[in-house]
Amino acid sequence: MRILIANDDGVYSPGICALAQVAQDFGEVRVVAPDVEMSSASHSITASRPLSYKRTPLKGIEAYRVNGTPGDCVALGAHHWEKVDVVLSGINLGPNLGNGLWHSGTLAAAKQAVLFGMRGFAFSTPVGEDEPDWEMLKRWAAKTLEILLPDERLSLVNVNFPMTEPRGMRWTRQSVKQYDGKVVPGRDPMGREHFWFTVVPIEETEEGTDRWAVEHGYVSLTPLRLDLTNEKELAEALTRHPLA
């Protein structure tokens, strides 16, 4: 099995190294990731300038850095390496839950894989004041891959780890009732007003959702799809506004 590893934190993030090391037990591994952090780049691509693809050392793993987005990295990775089966993205430093998925560059790499006919799985972990426990996360990433990789019917799955040693794993749905994007005003040292548009953690207790699972100490596995069609509103619109 050929496994392409990407992320949005950049090729030198400890999270991508941990994920690549785990993936080596499951198949041939190659890392292709942005040369700098591209968090919140979502599913953007670089269309206005050319991209570079440069070999870069990464603890004995074949790796390349790209001056582009996570989506660009998957495109260039698949272009340079034939017959990739699956793209793993992460492990992101920070959760990717609920409506925050719209902004996620980590998930975008997995989505880009699906657009190209591969499978894509995204991995994220919350980060506290201390460095994440990478050995613990690697054990749980391996448990997750043991479920996801052999099951060809799972094409796009968003995986989130809890803050501490997991109690287990849960299949979840995306929590969509709340949005955690907020504009936070501040002042620079010169007294000038500025703004951060940022994602502030929110609490969500709706059982069965991704956010509920990680808040209760479980690894959250959410199968996703790329078809954004609102089936209910489409059916209603066809009835209410029949178009000639």
Ligand code: MN
């Ligand atoms: Mn990130």
